[in-house]
Amino acid sequence: MANDNLGNARRAKNDEFYTQFADIQKEMNAYLDFNPDVFRGKTILLPCDDPEWSNFTKYFAQNFETLGLKKLISTSYAPNSKPLAIPHQPTLFEMDSPDFDEVKTQANGKIFTLTGDVTGDDAINVDDLQWTYLEGDGDFRSDEIKALRDEADIIITNPPFSLFREFLAWLVEADKTFVILGNMNAITYKEVFPLIKENLVWPGTKQFGGGMNMIMPTATFDPVLAGSFTISEDGAFIKNIMGVIWFTNIDHGRRHEPLALMSEADNIKFSKHKEVQGIGYQSYDNYDAIEVPYTDAIPSDHEGVMGVPISFLSKYNPDQFEILGTSDNGLVDDEFKKTPGLVQEFVDAYYASGGQGAYQAGNPTAGMYLNDVATMIYKRIFIRHRKAAK
């Protein structure tokens, strides 16, 4: 029980990491480089935000004119509804407003909208945001926020990580254009992978390694749970969150850069990876594909299926490769599964050699004999060169 509570606290804390301005700016610039009019004439909704200080709100309000936005809408979640009791101190901006309400500040979400210059200073920026309390608590699943979603052209946010699957489904069911943050492990979720495979969702431009430095709310900051952290110039607690990447369905240039690769023979001669140089590629025992342990070791001339690490997706060009499946949850193309008998033999050998975990026949986790020991390989994505598919 105690562990459960700690788990819940950790999960809830993971829902309260805030995004730095520079990270938002860098990602949006990549979409603008590819299409300078990507945001022009659009209504942008920033749900799951705290508009009074969110960097998403700040970025889009500051750049309202440059981007040519039609309307900016930003909503927040009521303090009383957050799973983690975060002491809520209304801002002076809210308390000084004639609309301030002591009950609603805790129980309701807020909505900020921006459509033009209301201060009369001939500039459009954060000072022109107009706000009111929402009818409800701002839950993205409520009818009130769904109506805003339906009004918006593009939805951009860092949603609560514990509700990532639900949030993505909420976007996809309404057929929206979006840019959201999430953990790279979400790629192989059974709700997410089919969208990646069909090129309906793809990673943004940030590389997969290195995590993302995020702002932790001061009110709940716990140095023990936080582990290592730094303090920024303006006094914010910054923690590096591993595995954070952008997910989007907005096109960007990186998706159209072909990955430069060596042939199979050259990889065997020159690869910098000891697993490949002088050895070549091994094959799985349960799936008709070769194991490629590093993205830069993908052979340019292999015509069959290849199992690659999920970080391959940060280099994925849909004109160069076709995605066939993932080892993680059996979402593979049946065509390449090896015969059930062979798979069972492998599974038996896997358990006989002390293998642990849910290795199921017919659910081909990428497995192979390494030095005669039945071994499971870490999550793999199965791909094939486009030219080979023809």
Ligand SMILES: C[S@@+](CC[C@H](N)C(=O)[O-])C[C@H]1O[C@@H](n2cnc3c(N)ncnc32)[C@H](O)[C@@H]1O
């Ligand atoms: C990871 S934080 C990100 C905040 C902001 N988008 C940013 O990056 O600076 C996610 C926010 O969503 C809020 N939230 C949690 N559950 C929610 C829900 N069901 N509907 C709307 N917002 C929710 C959290 O309280 C938190 O403020």
